[in-house]
Amino acid sequence: AQSVTQLDSQVPVFEEAPVELRCNYSSSVSVYLFWYVQYPNQGLQLLLKYLSGSTLVKGINGFEAEFNKSQTSFHLRKPSVHISDTAEYFCAVSERRGTSYGKLTFGQGTILTVHP
Amino acid sequence: KAGVTQTPRYLIKTRGQQVTLSCSPISGHRSVSWYQQTPGQGLQFLFEYFSETQRNKGNFPGRFSGRQFSNSRSEMNVSTLELGDSALYLCASSLEQGAGEKLFFGSGTQLSVL
Numbered sequence: 001a002q003s004v005t006q007l008d009s010q011v012p013v014f015e016e017a018p019v020e021l022r023c024n025y026s027s028s029v030s031v032y033l034f035w036y037v038q039y040p041n042q043g044l045q046l047l048l049k050y051l052s053g054s055t056l057v058k059g060i061n062g063f064e065a066e067f068n069k070s071q072t073s074f075h076l077r078k079p080s081v082h083i084s085d086t087a088e089y090f091c092a093v094s095e096r097r098g099t100s101y102g103k104l105t106f107g108q109g110t111i112l113t114v115h116p
Numbered sequence: 117k118a119g120v121t122q123t124p125r126y127l128i129k130t131r132g133q134q135v136t137l138s139c140s141p142i143s144g145h146r147s148v149s150w151y152q153q154t155p156g157q158g159l160q161f162l163f164e165y166f167s168e169t170q171r172n173k174g175n176f177p178g179r180f181s182g183r184q185f186s187n188s189r190s191e192m193n194v195s196t197l198e199l200g201d202s203a204l205y206l207c208a209s210s211l212e213q214g215a216g217e218k219l220f221f222g223s224g225t226q227l228s229v230l
Binding site: 032036041042043044045046049051090092094096103104105106107108109 | 120149151158159160161164172174206208216218219220221222223224
């Protein structure tokens with residue numbers, strides 16, 4: 001079984017400041033890692049994912065994340081945020097083995113609020 | 117291309133009733149999965165279907181069931197509703213089944229049980 005811990009439930013930040021949303025995971029098997037974003041009254045949208053290869057993954061809207069296997073972390077970063085980045089962000093994992101198919105285990109979410 | 121469509125958008129039911137939620141995946145997508153989102157429990161996996169077969173099931177009671185049709189559209193059913201079933205139910209589709217696939221989510225059905 002896997003678990004995902006998002007270390008901050010809320011992160012307030014001023015516009016154009018950098019931000020880091022932290023995510024740690026626990027799993028007895030190898031996993032794929034994802035970050036999804038949910039805007040108010042909408043479904044989730046994939047920001048980026050790590051499957052293999054380079055541990056630094058770049059996604060949409062200027063976000064990037066770094067996979068750290070030794071620390072079992074997958075923190076999300078953006079060097080300069082905009083008001084439009086205000087949303088809830090979810091870290092998620094899925095097992096690499098075939099029988100898990102598309103099942104995602106999500107963290108509890110981090111609400112990012114960007115202030116002018 | 118149209119996104120994932122979920123109907124209805126809002127639903128109000130009373131305890132003991134049953135409810136059916138519908139999901140139309142993106143055209144060409146063959147895998148559909150369902151998630152329950154609540155403030156207390158967060159996002160929890162319900163089940164996943166591929167080619168009309170349930171491939172995976174989450175830890176929910178048997179009152180929660182689903183199915184997928186030959187056109188990939190999916191429905192989920194909750195019988196004997198309880199107050200705790202109040203949640204946003206999200207459907208997601210992907211082109212293929214597989215652990216690394218990108219999921220495309222619908223806007224969800226907000227179910228309120230009174």
